[in-house]
Each structure stands twice: as structure tokens, then as C-alpha cells.
Amino acid sequence: MNKFLLSVHVLAAIVFVGPVTVAASMFPPLARRTLASDHPETGVLRMLHRISRGYAIGGLTVPVFGLAVGAGLGVLGDYWLIISMVLTLAAAGVLAFVVLPGQGRVLAAADASREVREDLLPQAKALSMTTGIFALLWAVVVVLMIVRPGSTTGV
Template sequence: MNKFLLSVHVLAAIIFVGPVTIAASMFPPIARRALLAEAPDAAVLEVLHRISRVYAIGGLAVPVFGLAVAGGMGVLGDYWLIISMILTLVAAALLAFVVIPTQSRVLAAAGAGPDVRTALLPQAKALSMTTGLFALLWAVVVVLMIVRPGSTTGA
């Protein structure tokens, strides 16, 4: 059963976390160009925002199945897993409370006048840093999942 749960956990990470990380990372440069354009086209931004929102919901399966795997392996108290869970929570909070809301504000401003778009430009620029941090957090979690300090896999 643990192999099945691990397979679902890894597949969910690939299918959901990967695309949301890419879409969130692609959004800021396109947003900056759109906010500076005389006649912004928000179609690409809308797609990236939708991917970020929908795949974020699907990404909830990653920690759910991860906890099930950890329980089956008896490693719920291991510090590498606790650190991974904290980093996952921070990444999820960044996505839910910073990235997606900022994307929504940029989309709303894309249809507004030039003054509104210009006023939102600093937030769109800051979004690059936030999405970079989001991606970095996931990279650290992946490394922790592979290396697993104290594991018997020889890593």
C-alpha cells in the first residue's frame, strides 16, 4: 500500500506542483509587459492565473498523500520531514495569500486605465521575487525528500 501512496504522492507533485510553479513564475514578466502596454492583452495572464488557482487546489493532494506515506514509513517525527512540512506550509501560504491575490489584482488592473496599471507595476515586479521564493521552497523540499537525513537508502 505504501508504494501506491508514494506513487500518488510523487505523481501529484509532478502533475500539480510543477505546473503551478512554472505558471506562477511566468506570470510576473508577462504582467510587467502587459501593465506597461498601451493596450494590454490579458489572455495569457488569465490562463496562467487559472493554472495557478486550479493546480494549487490539486496540489493539496501532495501533502495529504505525503503524510500517509510518512505514517506508513514511521517517520512522522523525523526532523527532515517536519522541516519539509513547514516549508510546504510556507510555500502554500505564499501561493494562497500572496501570489494568487497579486495575480488577481494585476488581471483586474490590466483592463483599467494607464494610471491604475502603472500603480500596480511595483507589485508585479515584487511578484517575481515571491514566485522565485515559492520555487526555491519546493526545490528544498524535493532535496529533503530525496536525501532524507538518516535514511537507509544510502543517500
């Protein structure tokens, strides 16, 4: 059963977390160009936001199956897993409370006047940093999942 749960956990991470990370990372540079444009085109931005939002919801399966795997292996108390869970929660918070709302603000302003778009440009630039933080948090979680420092389950 642990092999099945681990397989679903890893597949969910690949299928959901990978695309949301890529879509969220592609959004800020395009947002800056769109906000600075005299004739903003928002179709691709809307698609990237929809991908980010939809795959974020699907990504909730990753920690659910991760907890099931951890419980099955009896490692829920190991510090590498606890740190991974905290970082996963932080990544989810960054995505849900900073990245997705920031994308929504850019989309709301994309069709507004030039002055409104220019006022939002610094926020679009800051979105690059927050999506980078989101991606970095996930990268650290992946490394912890592979290396499992101090684990007695063997690698």
C-alpha cells in the same frame, strides 16, 4: 501499500506542483509587459492565473499523500520530514496569500487606465520575487525528500 501511496504522492507533485510553479513563474514578466502596454492583452495572463489557481487546489493532494507515506514508513517524527512539512506549509501560504492575490490584482488592473496600471507595476515586479520564493521552497522540499538527512529508512 506504501509503494502505491508514494507513487501517488510523487505523481501528484509532478502533475500539480510542477505546473503551478511554472505558470506562477511565467506570470510576472508577462504582467509587467501587459501593465506597461498601451494596448494590454490579458488572455494569457488569465490562463496562467487559472492554471495557478486550479493546480494549487489539486496540489493539496501532495501533502495528504505525503503524510500517508510518512505514517506508513514511521518517519513522521524525523526532523527532515518535519522541516519538509513546515516548508510545504510556507510554500502553500506564499502561493495562497501572496502569489494568487497578486495575480488577481494585476488582472483587475490590466483593463484599467494607464495610471492605475503604472501604480500596480511595482507589485507586479515584487510578484517575481514571491514566485521565486515559492519555487525555492519547493526545491528545498524536493531535496529533503531525496536526501532525507539522518533517516534510518535507508537510501
